[in-house]
Amino acid sequence: MEQFAPVKRSKDGQPVRYLVVDDSVFARKNLVRIIETFGGQLAGEAGDGATAITEYDRTNPDIVLMDITMPQMEGIEAAEKIVRQHPEARIVMVSSVGYQENIVAALQRGARHFVQKPVKPEVLYEVIKYVLGEDATVSNAAGAGA
Amino acid sequence: MKMELIQPFINAADAVLAEGLQCSTTVGSLSMEEEAYRRKGVAALIWVTGDIEGRVILDLDPQTAVRVASKFAGTELPESDTLVRETVCELANQVTGNAITALNDQGFHFRVHPPILHTTDGAKSSEDTEALVICFETASGSIFMNIALRYNRRRQGERAMAAGQ
Numbered sequence: 368m369e370q371f372a373p374v375k376r377s378k379d380g381q382p383v384r385y386l387v388v389d390d391s392v393f394a395r396k397n398l399v400r401i402i403e404t405f406g407g408q409l410a411g412e413a414g415d416g417a418t419a420i421t422e423y424d425r426t427n428p429d430i431v432l433m434d435i436t437m438p439q440m441e442g443i444e445a446a447e448k449i450v451r452q453h454p455e456a457r458i459v460m461v462s463s464v465g466y467q468e469n470i471v472a473a474l475q476r477g478a479r480h481f482v483q484k485p486v487k488p489e490v491l492y493e494v495i496k497y498v499l500g501e502d503a504t505v506s507n508a509a510g511a512g513a
Numbered sequence: 514m515k516m517e518l519i520q521p522f523i524n525a526a527d528a529v530l531a532e533g534l535q536c537s538t539t540v541g542s543l544s545m546e547e548e549a550y551r552r553k554g555v556a557a558l559i560w561v562t563g564d565i566e567g568r569v570i571l572d573l574d575p576q577t578a579v580r581v582a583s584k585f586a587g588t589e590l591p592e593s594d595t596l597v598r599e600t601v602c603e604l605a606n607q608v609t610g611n612a613i614t615a616l617n618d619q620g621f622h623f624r625v626h627p628p629i630l631h632t633t634d635g636a637k638s639s640e641d642t643e644a645l646v647i648c649f650e651t652a653s654g655s656i657f658m659n660i661a662l663r664y665n666r667r668r669q670g671e672r673a674m675a676a677g678q
Contacts, residue, residue: 393582436625436627437627463606463607463608466613467618468617
């Protein structure tokens with residue numbers, strides 16, 4: 368898999384920490400592999416919206432990658448609840464259902480961006496850099512390929 | 514069954530498989546199914562409700578599922594029942610989600626339900642929800658998609674009334 372120039376936190380130079388939320392273990396594993404190519408670190412995983420909320424409180428990640436269609440509590444509702452408690456939360460919705468109403472609903476409820484599945488690593492990489500803004504630096508470490 | 518409902522699913526499957534497998538796909542066979550659905554391998558079913566309702570089934574044999582999972586992951590994965598089930602469900606999720614996105618852009622509204630494993634041989638198709646079975650030939654093996662969709666008549670009536678007002 369392609370390696371990208373590592374994205375680090377500006378404040379301490381540490382890897383960006385991700386909370387990955389998807390009801391599919393397969394999808395979560397693929398996302399984890401992708402964020403590792405960005406130099407990211409897994410802070411936690413959740414398989415539904417309700418667990419995502421408790422995992423956010425527990426891990427305080429820099430970025431949440433959140434699926435939309437999930438059992439028990441869907442991603443948009445979970446995103447809204449997280450942002451209500453943590454206005455600084457950076458949530459990127461990652462879903463195969465990418466129609467405009469869904470995207471608008473997610474953004475209105477506090478998500479920062481949307482990426483459609485199947486996830487293209489180069490697209491997610493650009494979105495992560497955009498969402499983190501000045502809170503991230505891109506390292507020019509050896510081995511960077513993008 | 515209306516082709517305008519089917520084409521977005523064919524396009525979505527083609528796009529998702531091409532992206533994930535990094536290869537081109539071809540439609541190997543296409544047939545209408547009137548009898549109860551017979552699984553060919555491990556199958557995931559997704560219900561769709563709204564302006565259009567019905568279900569989509571994606572069906573792969575376990576060896577194909579492992580090859581597909583490995584391609585998606587970019588690394589060789591060992592075969593396990595969990596991996597096979599997860600792969601089939603996520604593939605169904607991505608294909609249906611992408612197709613629904615295209616249909617939504619045409620003005621149809623729905624809700625997509627999470628994928629579930631299709632463990633029985635399913636109910637017989639009714640006359641207005643006849644199923645179309647499409648076989649996609651890929652470098653990783655054959656992938657079957659079984660689609661049974663119909664317009665929601667109540668929603669159609671409501672839309673017609675709204676348009677007439």
